[in-house]
Amino acid sequence: MQNITTMVRRELGAYFLSPIAYAVNAIFLFSCGLAFGLGTFRTGAEASLRGLCEFWMLLILCFVLPMLTMRLMSEELRSGTIETLLTAPISEIEVVLGKFFGALGFYLILLATLLLYPVLLATFGAVDVKLLICNYLGLFLVGALYIAAGLFFSTLTRHQVIAVLLSFALLALMTFAFHALSTLFDAGLAKVVLQQLSIRTHFQDFVRGMLDLNHLVFFVSLTVFFLFLSVKLLEMRRWK
Amino acid sequence: MIDVSHLTKMYGPFRAVDDISFHVEKGGVVGFLGPNGAGKTTTIRILTCYHPATAGAASIGGFDVFRQSMEVRRRIGYLPESTPLYPEMRVREYLHFRGKLRGMALPERQAAIKRVTDRCWLGEFVDRPIGQLSKGMKQRVGLADAIMHDPEVLILDEPTIGLDPTQIRETRSLIRELGERHTVLLSSHILHEVEHTCSRTIIIAGGRIVASGSPQELRDRLRAQARVVTELRGPRDEVERTVRGLPGVQKVQVDSVDGWHRLAVEAAPESDIREDIFRLTTSKGWSLREIRRDEATLEDFFVQVTRQQQERKSE
Known part of the structure; x- marks a missing residue:
């Protein structure tokens, strides 16, 4: 446990020391601001983040989070620091969890900056706080899943570019492609399967302000699954 | 440990x-x-x-x-x-x-x-x-x-x-x-x-x-298998035969240039034949211009053992 907090602090520190994180941060805030300013923050629109979360936030996170997670493991593998790390008394699980929570912490800081939007909205209309909390919970769960998937691809290769491309591909497939494909079917098994696999479908209820255990289980289990794969992959590297 | x-x-x-x-x-x-x-x-x-x-x-x-x-x-x-x-x-x-x-x-x-x-x-x-x-x-x-x-x-x-x-x-x-x-x-x-x-x-x-x-x-x-290198002048056949006859000598290699014979002598472990060679040359009346023992370095040893290892592997 102590090792995990040590790792989390190092990873968070590494984010604030690297120029890439600031660039990613800027891209994130700019694109969110654009989507919010042009889409939601208009006269006559409702005072909530629903419009923003519906589509734009997913798209932005799909691109931004892999850029944050690509260096997590790839950099250690490329520079060889993985050797000093894994010969210190720390287990693979602790390494993976430390890196995951470090990236999640940075993501939470990004999310916190978005709290400016509801504050702005509140000056012009009544904001539904419960809906807002539900939106944020959804964003948190989606982010955690994206980070876990990104961490997995980062563990897979020592090339950051490959890690980021593979993460884009998988996340775009699971978020948008499955959702789009499921609308092609009227009913039947194929539609159900595609809907159950689609991140966007599971996320939509959070946007609408509905809490469903089904979606919670989906996000948490898939996140844990990717973390488990990362641990196994890291253990496997030793045997090569 | x-x-x-x-x-x-x-x-x-x-x-x-x-x-x-x-x-x-x-x-x-x-x-x-x-x-x-x-x-x-x-x-x-x-x-x-x-x-x-x-x-x-x-x-x-x-x-x-x-x-x-x-x-x-x-x-x-x-x-x-x-x-x-x-x-x-x-x-x-x-x-x-x-x-x-x-x-x-x-x-x-x-x-x-x-x-x-x-x-x-x-x-x-x-x-x-x-x-x-x-x-x-x-x-x-x-x-x-x-x-x-x-x-x-x-x-x-x-x-x-x-x-x-x-x-x-x-x-x-x-x-x-x-x-x-x-x-x-x-x-x-x-x-x-x-x-x-x-x-x-x-x-x-x-x-x-x-x-x-x-x-x-x-x-x-390595020194146990050290070689003695000597250079002397005399009739080649006799030089080679008598040095080979010295006690403990296992292998002699001769190179002749301008009447001088350069001998590389490998003797039994722990023996020192330099004095024997000196006595031999004085009693025969040959000239002697160099006699020394090849000092073994760790480097020689290293080269020797790694080469042996490679030879064994390629066999």
């Missing part, structure tokens, strides 16, 4: 380490010597719990490197060959991070950082980002990290590679000092280094141990 028995490591069909066994007592510096690709780094990675072995067992301080990996890792300090570090961190931050991983509390870490940065001449660089340091300074940071928790066993993989001559000398004297408190296993492909820093040497080639002992013992083993 370090016990290795019948250790084997395969990378696919390639045997990187082939059934090696050795034992290192507590204290002192042990050199692990071999040409590039001999299996030094592989053996070290098994000892430091980074790679598991294919067969055989190894233990450090009585703890098995595979089954009691965490216990072993707490007791060793390891400096990998390329000295990997996080360039964005400052030296002090990095050492704090490493100390925390080893479960050291804050006051303990602060004292340890003070101690190791003094010891490794890092004093004024302690608040610099690691990425800005030179190769030699980075090496010292890696060394400081390896000794900060006062480990029982220090494992250094090619610690002087890429350093300038002054830094090499400083690092070697530091390693000798460290050998007084810790058990140090030092790998190198540079003979000179091992000869000057180590109390015992293990020579490895082609994944096998080909020799081990103190540098003096290894040199003695």
